[in-house]
Amino acid sequence: MKNNSNLKDIRKVFITGIFTILPIAVTISLVFWLFNKIDSIFRGPLERLLGFPLYGVGIIITFLLIFLTGMITTDLLGKKIFQAFENVMYKIPLVGMIYSSVKQVVDAFAAKKGDGFKNTVLVEYPSKGIYTLGFITTNTPKFINENTGAEGVFVFIPTTPNPTSGMLITVPKDEIIYLDVSIENALKIIVSGGIVSPKEN
Structure with a gap:
């Protein structure tokens, strides 16, 4: 009986650990996916330019891009500049279609009730x-x-x-x-x- 009780306790602790770590793991995996994408774009050119290896550049650039974008789009002049940039994006064949589709999906998730998904x-x-x-x-x-x-x-x-x-x-x-x-x-x-x-x- 004691062995069965110990096994149940171990199982309970293990399941609790899974439920606790799963949302953390999913969130971290999505964040690292974004970091890796940024890293794959910028790391190679920067290493060739500077002549030495760079580690963690994706993380640094991602945070900088998010922060700078937030600063620009919360400023009145920045909003106008960003809108002008969007207008250019919309006019580029294929790029405009992809950008418009992705933006609408993201806006739908971020929208207030009644403004996104119905x-x-x-x-x-x-x-x-x-x-x-x-x-x-x-x-x-x-x-x-x-x-x-x-x-x-x-x-x-x-x-x-x-x-x-x-x-x-x-x-x-x-x-x-x-x-x-x-x-x-x-x-x-x-x-x-x-x-x-x-x-x-």
């Missing part, structure tokens, strides 16, 4: 009988409705653990299951891989 829903995706959490963005345009034979909506399906990437699908309105779950709480479920299941008030 509703948390369940849809049968990727096949019948499998239900996936998603967010309604807007109604589908007329040319899609005419080809599908039904009025539909665009539903964004986020991925785990990075919800800013995902799939955009069209779903007929009569096949949507609306959930009484806030977008914020639904995101917690998605990011945690279902481990966190917030209770609605």
Whole structure:
């Protein structure tokens, strides 16, 4: 009996450790992914220019870029400069399309209630009988409705653990299951891989 009790205690401690470290690990992995991307862009050219190896340059440059961008975009003149930069980005073929799409997704996650995603829903995706959490963005345009034979909506399906990437699908309105779950709480479920299941008030 004592051995069984010890095994249960060890199991409980181990599971508690997993639940504690998982959100930290996911957050750190996403941050390091960003650092590595910045590092891969700037480290090589800087090392060739300076003639010696640089370590941690991705972390330093990432923090500097975030800080400087925040300073610029909170200043009135900076906002105008950034808007001018965005206008140039929008006019570049392909680049403008990618930038516009990514910005809209990020804005949707950062938006106040009612300004970004509209509703948390369940849809049968990727096949019948499998239900996936998603967010309604807007109604589908007329040319899609005419080809599908039904009025539909665009539903964004986020991925785990990075919800800013995902799939955009069209779903007929009569096949949507609306959930009484806030977008914020639904995101917690998605990011945690279902481990966190917030209770609605």
